[in-house]
Amino acid sequence: xxxxxxxxxxxxxxxxxxxxxxxxxxxxxxxxxxxxxxxxxxxxxxxxxxxxxxxxxxxxxxxxxxxxxxxxxxxxxxxxxxxxxxxxxxxxxxxxxxxxxxxxxxxxxxxxxxxxxxxxxxxxxxxxxxxxxxxxxxxxxxxxxxxxxxxxxxxxxxxxxxxxxxxxxxxxxxxxxxxxxxxxxxxxxxxxxxxxxxxxxxxxxxxxxxxxxxxxxxxxxxxxxxxxxxxxxxxxxxxxxxxxxxxxxxxxxxxxxxxxxxxxxxxxxxxxxxxxxxxxxxxxxxxxxxxxxxxxxxxxxx
Amino acid sequence: xxxxxxxxxxxxxxxxxxxxxxxxxxxxxxxxxxxxxxxxxxxxxxxxxxxxxxxxxxxxxxxxxxxxxxxxxxxxxxxxxxxxxxxxxxxxxxxxxxxxxxxxxxxxxxxxxxxxxxxxxxxxxxxxxxxxxxxxxxxxxxxxxxxxxxxxxxxxxxxxxxxxxxxxxxxxxxxxxxxxxxxxxxxxxxxxxxxxxxxxxxxxxxxxxxxxxxxxxxxxxxxxxxxxxxxxxxxxxxxxxxxxxxxxxxxxxxxxxxxxxxxxxxxxxxxxxxxxxxxxxxxxxxxxxxxxxxxxxxxxxx
Numbered sequence: 001x002x003x004x005x006x007x008x009x010x011x012x013x014x015x016x017x018x019x020x021x022x023x024x025x026x027x028x029x030x031x032x033x034x035x036x037x038x039x040x041x042x043x044x045x046x047x048x049x050x051x052x053x054x055x056x057x058x059x060x061x062x063x064x065x066x067x068x069x070x071x072x073x074x075x076x077x078x079x080x081x082x083x084x085x086x087x088x089x090x091x092x093x094x095x096x097x098x099x100x101x102x103x104x105x106x107x108x109x110x111x112x113x114x115x116x117x118x119x120x121x122x123x124x125x126x127x128x129x130x131x132x133x134x135x136x137x138x139x140x141x142x143x144x145x146x147x148x149x150x151x152x153x154x155x156x157x158x159x160x161x162x163x164x165x166x167x168x169x170x171x172x173x174x175x176x177x178x179x180x181x182x183x184x185x186x187x188x189x190x191x192x193x194x195x196x197x198x199x200x201x202x203x204x205x206x207x208x209x210x211x212x213x214x215x216x217x218x219x220x221x222x223x224x225x226x227x228x229x230x231x232x233x234x235x236x237x238x239x240x241x242x243x244x245x246x247x248x249x250x251x252x253x254x255x256x257x258x259x260x261x262x263x264x265x266x267x268x269x270x271x272x273x274x275x276x277x278x279x280x281x282x283x284x285x286x287x288x289x290x291x292x293x294x295x296x297x298x299x300x301x302x
Numbered sequence: 303x304x305x306x307x308x309x310x311x312x313x314x315x316x317x318x319x320x321x322x323x324x325x326x327x328x329x330x331x332x333x334x335x336x337x338x339x340x341x342x343x344x345x346x347x348x349x350x351x352x353x354x355x356x357x358x359x360x361x362x363x364x365x366x367x368x369x370x371x372x373x374x375x376x377x378x379x380x381x382x383x384x385x386x387x388x389x390x391x392x393x394x395x396x397x398x399x400x401x402x403x404x405x406x407x408x409x410x411x412x413x414x415x416x417x418x419x420x421x422x423x424x425x426x427x428x429x430x431x432x433x434x435x436x437x438x439x440x441x442x443x444x445x446x447x448x449x450x451x452x453x454x455x456x457x458x459x460x461x462x463x464x465x466x467x468x469x470x471x472x473x474x475x476x477x478x479x480x481x482x483x484x485x486x487x488x489x490x491x492x493x494x495x496x497x498x499x500x501x502x503x504x505x506x507x508x509x510x511x512x513x514x515x516x517x518x519x520x521x522x523x524x525x526x527x528x529x530x531x532x533x534x535x536x537x538x539x540x541x542x543x544x545x546x547x548x549x550x551x552x553x554x555x556x557x558x559x560x561x562x563x564x565x566x567x568x569x570x571x572x573x574x575x576x577x578x579x580x581x582x583x584x585x586x587x588x589x590x591x592x593x594x595x596x597x598x599x600x601x602x603x604x
Contacts, residue, residue, distance in 0.1 A: 050578075156585075156586065159579055159582070159583070159586075160582070160586050161577075162577040162578060163573075163575050163577050163581075163582050163586075164576055164577065166577070188580065188581075188583075189580070190578070190579050194578070231597065232597045232600065232601050235597075236601070271465075271593070272597070272600070274466055274467025274600065275463075275464040275465055275466065275467045275468070275495060275496060276464060276496070277461055277464040277490065277491070277495065278490065278491070279465075280462070281458065281461070284461075284465075284585065284586075284589045287582075287585075287590050287593075288589050288590065288593040291573070291594070292594065292597065294576050295534045295537075298534065299534050
């Protein structure tokens with residue numbers, strides 16, 4: 001279940017509709033249409049559960065016997081059909097053959113969706129911090145990434161920020177498109193859990209300043225003016241503090257942060273290296289920093 | 303500098319020697335010859351600095367003008383030539399053209415080395431924990447990975463364990479070959495910083511038991527018998543303790559740890575999820591756990 005009539009199954013991989021869906025793998029088509037592609041059961045399920053209002057079309061692969069090719073895809077379809085009057089009721093479900101699904105995406109695992117990107121990736125300026133707090137009084141931590149360029153890294157850090165309970169992710173300046181299929185896959189659904197916003201460096205600094213927040217740069221070296229505070233020392237200093245808003249700004253995976261940016265931040269935090277490694281990569285740094293701050297904040301407020 | 307005579311430069315990508323080097327990308331050739339390939343300046347430099355006794359041959363790319371193609375490669379060559387009587391003096395330096403280097407590896411960035419794998423990846427059984435302590439009295443943390451299969455993950459966790467000051471990495475049961483080129487690249491040199499050992503699950507458990515150590519499994523669910531201790535609680539409980547040896551066992555990137563393995567461990571530790579993410583990936587889990595334990599141990603012993 002559901003068992004569609006064979007004649008309703010889309011079987012032409014060259015059909016205009018299918019070509020338009022496949023083109024959403026490219027950022028140009030996404031910009032032009034205001035739509036993006038969500039592949040594979042996990043991400044499609046999270047989108048339909050948490051952001052049903054943006055999902056427009058669902059593509060489900062049917063095997064030669066007329067059954068849904070993936071059991072997880074069938075489950076997702078049933079949540080759409082059972083929502084008779086809600087947001088999910090307006091999602092259009094298309095059944096497609098294997099060759100059509102292959103034309104849509106090589107990574108769909110039996111299910112893909114097309115969604116509207118309108119309003120999904122907002123701008124930090126003008127965002128009310130209370131809207132990010134989700135009714136909680138806990139301190140807000142914002143995970144900001146400057147010029148993150150690798151899609152796998154971008155997805156992983158969104159997932160890490162989500163798990164660590166950050167209030168938002170901010171992509172600063174010229175970053176990879178968070179709606180590229182590879183980023184979405186790497187978020188494992190977290191793109192639909194946590195607000196992802198865009199900002200310039202000056203917007204980030206001004207927004208934090210306007211709301212009594214601070215921006216700490218993650219960097220090992222620091223500048224002539226600003227010496228990094230080692231993370232364990234920051235955690236110890238936090239113990240007596242009840243800060244309400246803090247943004248951690250991470251640099252580009254290859255170049256880190258420019259000195260001019262470091263000097264504009266309220267402080268710099270470094271992760272100590274206890275062994276012989278020269279440095280940590282971006283995803284590892286984000287995991288260590290965001291989780292240490294989250295655990296220490298949760299222990300204080302327990 | 304150095305300026306080799308043009309006639310000394312290897313220019314035949316099909317030469318027997320070059321084909322044998324290129325074959326070291328395959329695990330079968332590595333097993334058969336007891337040699338492995340190290341690509342690119344960072345890894346080659348770390349190998350020559352820290353494990354010169356295993357390096358046998360150095361391949362350096364020369365450009366059309368007869369100069370070393372990469373400045374970092376030239377620096378590495380000069381450390382070899384200046385070590386007149388030490389371990390580095392027996393390293394054989396070969397100059398090769400661009401097409402020969404391309405035949406050796408697409409990721410060499412101007413320099414590659416061939417090294418002996420003998421004794422590099424030891425067995426945990428029979429290893430004296432004091433040999434891993436490097437003269438220090440600090441508690442030993444061992445980072446153990448069960449059936450890690452993805453080369454990028456394997457390399458990243460070795461690098462993270464190194465940075466966090468772990469005493470050794472143990473690859474448990476059937477893991478990816480730590481000497482595969484992609485693993486070595488992902489370690490960013492850490493393969494030559496930290497001992498990497500192999501063990502079966504029962505060896506890991508017995509070795510820790512024999513040396514008054516404990517094995518904690520990293521797992522979110524636990525079993526009917528063993529409930530996971532949340533990481534913040536473990537850190538708090540550690541505060542009064544001076545444990546001397548602890549191994550953290552991480553599961554396979556897709557399947558985690560088998561229930562039978564979980565039940566044989568001394569305890570289970572879980573990373574709390576503060577947001578809506580379902581789970582963390584292996585590299586993120588290792589970063590959070592190994593670094594939290596390292597920072598809390600360093601703060602206690604300061």
